[in-house]
Amino acid sequence: MNQIVNEIGNEQLKTDLPPFKVGDGVKVHTRVREGDKERIQLFSGIVIARRGSGINATFTVRRISYGEGVERVFPVHSPNIEKVEIDRVSVVRRARLYHLRDRVGKSATKVKEKRVAERKKK
Helix, strand or coil: CHHHHHHHHHHHCCCCCCCCCCCCEEEEEEEEEECCEEEEEEEEEEEEEEECCHHHCEEEEEEEECCEEEEEEEECCCCCEEEEEEEECECCCCCCCHHHHHCCHHHHCCCCECCHHHHHHC
């Protein structure tokens, strides 16, 4: 039974996603259905967590909207995610950036970015 579930899940995996990680600034393009219409909505922010594996993998994106912190959890392989764009590549020393929730102002969105010279080498 478990093998059948894994085979079906592997067929649903997306292969065109960029290799983003925790701390990166991303723009997530999601499909939104309103009645019989469909449109693309952007959600941009910092990836504060990734968890799960395979078809169950998710990532959490946090942004500050009108002075209030907003977080959204996206399934990585969801058919409702059109694409994920990487805005900023950063260097972090933790697997989860939950400590950003307690910060206020500019420090809530600051994560140490990679230098331009380091980006060109890779």
